[in-house]
Amino acid sequence: xxxxxxxxxxxxxxxxxxxxxxxxxxxxxLAPDTxxxxxxxxxxxLHFHSIIKNIGDKSVEGLVAWISLIEIDPGHEQPVDxxxxxxxxxxxxxxxxxxxTLKTVWPIRLIQHGRYRVxxxxxxxxxxxxxxxxxxxxxxxxxxxxxSNRIFPVAFGLPLLLIGLIFYRKRQNRRARI
Amino acid sequence: xxVEAEHLKLTIKSTSILNDxxxxxxxxxxxxxxxxxxxxxxxxxxxxxxLYDTDGGTLKLFDEPAGKHxxxxxxxIGVMPERAGFYDWMSAREYLEWYAELYGGIQFPISDxxxxxxxxxxxxxxxxxxxxxxxxxxxLARALSHxxxxxxxxxxxxxLDPRGRREIHDLLLSLAREKGTGILLSTHLLxxxxxxxxxxxxxxxxxxxxxxxxxxxxxxxxxxxxxxxRLRNIPNADTLPNGVHLTGRKGNWWHVSLSSGINPPxxxxxxxxxxxxxxxxxxxxxxxxxxxxxxxxxRGNTFGEELL
Amino acid sequence: xxxxxxxxxxxYRALLKNQRGLVCLLAFSILLSAFAIVLISNRELSLLDxxxxxxxxxxxxxxxxxxxxxxxxSDSYAGERERGTLIPLLTAPITPGELLMxxxxxxxxxxxxxxxxxLPYLWAVGASGQNLLQAVFYLALFGTPVVLGFxxxxxxxxxxxxxxxxxxxxxxxxxxxxTSPLLIGPGxxxxxxxxxxxxxxxxxxxxxxxxxxxxxxxxxxxQLPRLALVVVWLGLTFAAARVASRHPRFM
Numbered sequence: 001x002x003x004x005x006x007x008x009x010x011x012x013x014x015x016x017x018x019x020x021x022x023x024x025x026x027x028x029x030l031a032p033d034t035x036x037x038x039x040x041x042x043x044x045x046l047h048f049h050s051i052i053k054n055i056g057d058k059s060v061e062g063l064v065a066w067i068s069l070i071e072i073d074p075g076h077e078q079p080v081d082x083x084x085x086x087x088x089x090x091x092x093x094x095x096x097x098x099x100x101t102l103k104t105v106w107p108i109r110l111i112q113h114g115r116y117r118v119x120x121x122x123x124x125x126x127x128x129x130x131x132x133x134x135x136x137x138x139x140x141x142x143x144x145x146x147x148s149n150r151i152f153p154v155a156f157g158l159p160l161l162l163i164g165l166i167f168y169r170k171r172q173n174r175r176a177r178i
Numbered sequence: 179x180x181v182e183a184e185h186l187k188l189t190i191k192s193t194s195i196l197n198d199x200x201x202x203x204x205x206x207x208x209x210x211x212x213x214x215x216x217x218x219x220x221x222x223x224x225x226x227x228x229l230y231d232t233d234g235g236t237l238k239l240f241d242e243p244a245g246k247h248x249x250x251x252x253x254x255i256g257v258m259p260e261r262a263g264f265y266d267w268m269s270a271r272e273y274l275e276w277y278a279e280l281y282g283g284i285q286f287p288i289s290d291x292x293x294x295x296x297x298x299x300x301x302x303x304x305x306x307x308x309x310x311x312x313x314x315x316x317x318l319a320r321a322l323s324h325x326x327x328x329x330x331x332x333x334x335x336x337x338l339d340p341r342g343r344r345e346i347h348d349l350l351l352s353l354a355r356e357k358g359t360g361i362l363l364s365t366h367l368l369x370x371x372x373x374x375x376x377x378x379x380x381x382x383x384x385x386x387x388x389x390x391x392x393x394x395x396x397x398x399x400x401x402x403x404x405x406x407x408r409l410r411n412i413p414n415a416d417t418l419p420n421g422v423h424l425t426g427r428k429g430n431w432w433h434v435s436l437s438s439g440i441n442p443p444x445x446x447x448x449x450x451x452x453x454x455x456x457x458x459x460x461x462x463x464x465x466x467x468x469x470x471x472x473x474x475x476x477r478g479n480t481f482g483e484e485l486l
Numbered sequence: 487x488x489x490x491x492x493x494x495x496x497x498y499r500a501l502l503k504n505q506r507g508l509v510c511l512l513a514f515s516i517l518l519s520a521f522a523i524v525l526i527s528n529r530e531l532s533l534l535d536x537x538x539x540x541x542x543x544x545x546x547x548x549x550x551x552x553x554x555x556x557x558x559x560s561d562s563y564a565g566e567r568e569r570g571t572l573i574p575l576l577t578a579p580i581t582p583g584e585l586l587m588x589x590x591x592x593x594x595x596x597x598x599x600x601x602x603x604x605l606p607y608l609w610a611v612g613a614s615g616q617n618l619l620q621a622v623f624y625l626a627l628f629g630t631p632v633v634l635g636f637x638x639x640x641x642x643x644x645x646x647x648x649x650x651x652x653x654x655x656x657x658x659x660x661x662x663x664x665t666s667p668l669l670i671g672p673g674x675x676x677x678x679x680x681x682x683x684x685x686x687x688x689x690x691x692x693x694x695x696x697x698x699x700x701x702x703x704x705x706x707x708x709q710l711p712r713l714a715l716v717v718v719w720l721g722l723t724f725a726a727a728r729v730a731s732r733h734p735r736f737m
Binding site: 220221224227228229249252253255257259261262263264265266267268276277279280281282320 | 487489492496499500503504505566569570571572573574575576577578579580736737
Binding site: 148150151153154155156157158159162163165166169170 | 503505508509511512515516518519522523525526603606607609610611613
């Protein structure tokens with residue numbers, strides 16, 4: 001695969017839904033939106049659909065579910081601060097009866113290029129466990145809106161030119177001193 | 179007359195700044211405008227230059243009414259303001275060349291002009307590096323750059339050393355005597371007036387309190403050099419020669435004023451011969467200084483002498 | 487040379503030969519450089535649409551130009567007075583109107599130089615987009631009256647007050663108030679007061695036009711009301727400068 005292709009390739013998002021069935025009362029599935037770009041790049045939005053289902057025989061109280069994103073580029077493995085990526089970071093549900101499902105759409109804006117995994121996690125008030133969906137993996141391609149190879153010469157060159165002119169004038173002045 | 183100002187009045191923001199100012203300056207003459215700080219000297223100059231419109235009185239420049247100064251009249255005036263300001267990044271030569279263009283171009287070589295004021299050696303130096311005295315000289319060169327008939331100078335020699343002052347005095351005298359330039363000189367330095375001026379005007383609180391030729395004013399009884407004499411006896415005051423006036427007495431101290439032309443050492447000798455037992459002599463300033471203090475004094479006599 | 491030209495040439499030389507003038511241009515250039523570097527170093531901004539970036543750079547150039555024009559305008563009369571060079575000008579054979587025109591031409595020259603300096607910045611951020619030429623054209627058409635207007639307003643205050651600092655502070659207050667759309671974002675602009683200020687604010691007029699033509703690709707004809715607004719602003723500020731310059735404070 002060429003360098004360019006690596007940069008602009010899409011990440012294969014799972015075509016089929018993935019389902020988490022922990023040995024507990026909550027089951028979370030996660031699927032990409034069908035309208036998601038096949039070649040997501042910086043600045044694009046992706047949407048993910050989650051379904052949280054109470055598969056136990058008792059109600060779940062005080063459920064909170066959140067989106068979790070990690071970068072998995074070699075050498076850059078890290079959790080991502082969602083500050084810039086999404087304003088829709090968590091949901092809460094007071095009570096889920098047995099068999100109840102909760103569908104949620106999670107939009108994220110792709111801020112930085114790289115390989116990522118996204119998952120939806122959930123926890124409730126009474127069980128000391130965290131439930132997670134199986135993660136989905138995607139790749140964000142670079143999108144150069146502003147080209148630093150043009151900006152840097154101008155942004156540094158013009159002030160330096162003016163500073164040079166100021167020093168030149170100063171030198172001229174010094175030469176003409178009494 | 180180059181300048182003829184009669185009963186000038188000026189009020190700014192309901193404050194009376196000038197109230198009856200008179201000034202008469204003819205070509206070839208030097209007029210010294212004296213007065214304490216805030217008396218209205220600079221404002222008078224501003225009125226003459228057309229920077230303020232008067233509220234009363236008449237002003238003529240070159241015998242023409244000067245309500246709104248004509249460009250012809252302005253062309254004939256050279257001004258040296260109290261503050262000698264320039265564009266510090268320009269050289270002296272550049273500045274004078276630029277300024278002369280405002281008057282339609284250079285009238286005579288800039289080098290000659292700079293030579294005249296003693297700045298030829300620094301003509302290409304930026305004005306920002308000039309000392310205060312050099313800036314004063316350059317300000318005079320600026321005033322002269324378009325060869326004016328009337329020079330209006332505000333404190334022209336302040337900041338100059340004695341040699342520099344003497345050079346400027348000589349230049350001004352030669353301009354007045356040889357070229358017929360009329361010079362209006364506003365100054366605090368009585369020595370400048372003493373040496374240069376043909377006419378004197380004293381302004382106090384926006385009013386001309388004295389105007390006349392310096393000869394006339396300095397020869398008036400009571401206006402000459404003054405001395406304080408300590409006497410061991412009480413002589414007859416009638417024995418004082420002509421031109422010597424007794425102006426006051428306090429105990430053993432007698433105050434006398436001498437008209438110009440009286441030679442003090444000869445006078446003391448004559449007084450001793452006629453029975454005056456003089457034990458001490460103190461000079462109390464020249465006539466102009468006395469005249470100035472007399473005219474601008476708030477409380478009059480402050481020493482409590484017995485006035486005769 | 488006419489008196490107007492003599493004064494204008496002096497102003498031009500003061501800008502390019504005097505340290506103070508060059509420092510003003512350097513400040514202008516540094517402002518634009520800082521903004522350009524923020525654009526590429528800030529992830530959020532670097533993701534903006536190219537037209538959005540060009541729009542923001544055009545607005546920043548107008549604001550920075552107005553700031554420098556205010557500095558130069560505040561110095562125009564009061565600076566001469568404080569340096570002791572105003573009386574020699576007022577007593578020279580030039581009319582107050584000629585002096586004003588020369589000074590006004592100085593501000594035009596300064597804006598011309600700043601406009602020239604800003605073109606590389608526009609090219610740097612906008613060459614890969616489709617809206618560079620619109621930005622260059624509308625910056626000249628709308629930026630010029632806005633920037634000159636601020637310069638003339640500060641000239642009026644400079645002649646009236648005779649103090650550089652007073653003129654500068656008052657002009658800056660007006661400038662900050664006018665550039666508030668750039669500073670406070672769209673939130674407040676959607677209120678009734680915000681919409682009213684937008685309608686009478688020349689700076690908003692220019693910004694809205696940049697937005698309309700650079701981002702939305704609107705027609706020139708649709709911009710005519712805003713063009714009228716900025717031209718009226720220029721006319722009013724020049725008239726204020728004209729009145730104040732008849733009797734500038736000189737003592």
